Amino acid sequence: MDHEMNYAAEEVQEMLNEKRYRELKAIFAAMEPADIAIIFEDIPDKLIPLVYRILPKDMAAEVFVEMDNDQQEMLIAGFSDQELKEVLDELYVDDAVDIIEEMPASVVKRMLKQTDPETRRQINEILKYPDDSAGSLMTIEYLSLKADMTVSEAFVRIRRIGEDKETINVLYVTDKDRHLIGVLSIRNLLLADPDDVIRDIMETNITAVTTLTDKEEVAQQLSRYDYLAMPVVDQEHRLVGIVTVDDAMDVLQEENTEDIEMLAGITPTDKPYIKTGILETYKKRIPWLLILMISATFTGAIITRYETALGAYVILTAFMPMLMSAGGNAGSQSSVSIIRGLALDEIDYSDTFRILLKEFTVGAICGITLAVANFAKLMLFDRLPVDVAIVICAALMLTIIAAKLIGCSLPILAKRLGFDPAVMANPFITTLVDAISLIVYFKIATIILHI
């Protein structure tokens, strides 16, 4: 939230205290619903119903949609049945479903009771689809036309029912069995002759997803093709809904947050950081810390095994952290590049060999650069014996190469096995690279230094 927003929240409270309701209403009327919802976050709970009732009538539902779930639940609890019905009537079905999915059962029951039977049927329909599917993301309020309509008949239909549709920018043409047979934009329609028949001006070369397509895939495709909406069809290619670009954008942002969190060893949730409680934050983080601690036991065991070598050359200890952190970083550079490439659909299994070769080469050049730089430093500044410096630098070079190869192959392997590549990144790669770097280090030390 912005600084200006916080200020606005204080202003709102002041106006409330001074009962300047009319003025407040005018201010709200000039704002974006999303920004009003942000102000609501900073208003004490007991004032929320009052402020909500000050909102201009035609904005109330839009602000409601943008609010966080706790505040929605609280407001619903305070609504009369009539008020609840008014809000529900204003919501698009997909927004209603999003809210229902987050509410406790008792609230859901009350909400469903206030919707008309047709909407209730539609809501239940969408609720059936898996959480991450196009079906759960889509809206059913698209505008469909028939192929034998003329352009002017189409306009009549748009004027008649366009108000209740989530978008009229893209129009879908279906046959009598609701199969999707064409697409056209409102622009096509406006630029066509009134007597043209839809069949002749529609685009028949249609990209669509099914209700079960993963929602991230839907969002990626929509973004790649620069669509404003993506049609969703069932197994029989009947049009059942559309995913609009604004929802696709939200999906992309959520998936990005998820990937970034996984890269850092955090169990992803869809709640923003600032709204996650202490216990919840703890639960998102502690599993990975525990796993990493346990896996660090391996490195401990390796060190213990080479205790004699370390006893003879205590100086070797001083360079362990450098070696491990260089390896860890080199590995995460590779893994993150690959994970992102996979997420953006730029990389594919058929590229595996090419990637391994590239990472090996990059690793070798990086390794040599670091080894040379480090050797110079060890000789000039630390004034180490040459043989010790050689041990450190040789281990450094091999560690970097190994780290790059592990870093690039584990995410691809993870995807192949059906896991999210991002989950592989941090803990597993770190552990593996740490262990390998230490083994290489000590092996080279025992050979060169004759320990």
Place this chain on the structure above:
Amino acid sequence: MDHEMNYAAEEVQEMLNEKRYRELKAIFAAMEPADIAIIFEDIPDKLIPLVYRILPKDMAAEVFVEMDNDQQEMLIAGFSDQELKEVLDELYVDDAVDIIEEMPASVVKRMLKQTDPETRRQINEILKYPDDSAGSLMTIEYLSLKADMTVSEAFVRIRRIGEDKETINVLYVTDKDRHLIGVLSIRNLLLADPDDVIRDIMETNITAVTTLTDKEEVAQQLSRYDYLAMPVVDQEHRLVGIVTVDDAMDVLQEENTEDIEMLAGITPTDKPYIKTGILETYKKRIPWLLILMISATFTGAIITRYETALGAYVILTAFMPMLMSAGGNAGSQSSVSIIRGLALDEIDYSDTFRILLKEFTVGAICGITLAVANFAKLMLFDRLPVDVAIVICAALMLTIIAAKLIGCSLPILAKRLGFDPAVMANPFITTLVDAISLIVYFKIATIILHI
């Protein structure tokens, strides 16, 4: 790129060899331009001009826009002046600018020569804006109306000039000095009465950005408000362009890639991994590896300083990696949460104290959990002396708390100082946490173990 796409590329080559051009044209006609561009990537360079000429006329420019810069440059080199002019005429100005920005000067000169004077003026105008600004991202091909037009006059105008505009879904109302005074959607227009005057039905409560607004900020706002386009105004609030949702989506994805790369210590570029050459990849990665190596010198120095302690209790060495990796991970969990929160505008300076308190608490609970689990393991499995186990666990707990506090405060500090918070994440936090964890470890060891 998908597996199916690769297959298609082979098919295309086969058809080329067998001169089945007509068939190929039909296949292209049924595809998305973005997918055709992906196929082009796998076609040998010398065949590109041939394949390009097979494309259906009305698709050629769209495919051209989606191709990578090297292929665009090659194609332009092969174009006759007439062909080049045909492509340029089909391009939207913002796409033309994107391409021009990536071409060498000689190609730019040739391109500008083939555009008409008005377009050339517009291109030069956009080229003036800073790279990351709304001005460089916007298109100037928006559709504007006058406030005193009637709805039916507006439709006449849309039908007349709508074809050349990048979007007609959102329409902008300007006064005689081009000031932005209203916005309306094509839906508003369609649902209005033909005799209604634009002034009476337009939305006057407008959110706009200026030409110098950072493009990431533009994309975030557009996404937050679920807009299809964001108007861009100059300092005098004159409308100069719009940013469309598809470009905003691309910006968000690029910024996400940038953040993820920075988190992993990679210098960000806007080139996909698979298209980045070995030398370029090396250049993106080596600086951070070098910086980290140098900063690891500090940890080395700390270890050397406590050589005596380590000589007396070699067992302490075995737990150094565990301590450092736990600290590093705890720190990156915090920093990544904060960096993401800042990027999504969920967090703000005014939250700093709240964040510090939360991270301290979460750090304390995580630290205690890890310390207890570790203590049990050290006593039961490793059978360490109690005093050594206490040293390790106390250091572990304090390290986690310190790591959480450093991890959350550095990104906020970075933002305050005007840097990208993501750049702070990995190298600096790791170095700081490593150093602190070692100092804490050895300090506690010297006290408890009386070394």
